[in-house]
Amino acid sequence: MRRLFQLPVLVALLAAGFCLPASEPVHAQTAARGASGLPLPRFVSLKAQRVNLRIGPGRDYAVSWLYTRAGVPVEIIQEYDNWRRVRDADGTEGWIYQSLLSGERTAVAAPWKRNSGPDTYVQMHREARLNANVVAQLEPGVVVTMKECNGQWCKAETDGVDGWISQGEVWGAYPGEAFKN
Structure with missing residues (x-):
């Protein structure tokens, strides 16, 4: 879980009268x-x-x-x-x-899974869908070069292998963010 502010920063912002509306x-x-x-x-x-x-x-x-x-x-x-x-x-x-x-743009494959066990991998698929063929299994922490993201999937490359990774499985793209390099 990512925090928007560290506690000292949040306290300083609140003391200065800055606050974010809870609804937005x-x-x-x-x-x-x-x-x-x-x-x-x-x-x-x-x-x-x-x-x-x-x-x-x-x-x-x-x-x-x-x-x-x-x-x-x-x-x-x-x-x-x-x-x-x-x-x-x-x-x-x-x-x-x-x-x-x-x-x-680069990204890290699921760094939050680094100590989850020996069989924890991030699947890189041939196409941007879960049931597409898997072209690589990435260990958590592997750095990939991002080519594009469509809000749900990111096309990435590592060690000469191209494929699609679920956007929720990388640190380096915001949820729902779309871009092309």
Whole structure:
């Protein structure tokens, strides 16, 4: 389950008199726009092989994490100047300089199933339907390149295999979101 706000942020927002109407859902990709003019939140991926995740928006802030693989999906949740506050599939948050991020969409196959047992797989189908032939079984945590999503299914590629994954089985696309890369 994904939280919209961490508790300290929610307390600060409520203290400032900000509240969301209970009757109106918050929709990703239609909410706020950041300093870049692009929607917040949004998914992107790491462009560089080595990326520092910092505790604040600047090089003077300490590094809290080092990513060592390009293509890892992250969700931009805030912008400040040329810095982007991101969250990864494990919920880790921090700041990354914008030039280290790519607009290429990637996703993680069901990261919430990582410790569910040895026979837990995400099915990649030949077509965008449950009864279509399975072309690959992905272990939870596998990173895939997203080609498109139609709101229910995402066409993805990993290790030279193309197929369709149920949109609810990936972290890297919002529920109901449709796009083409």
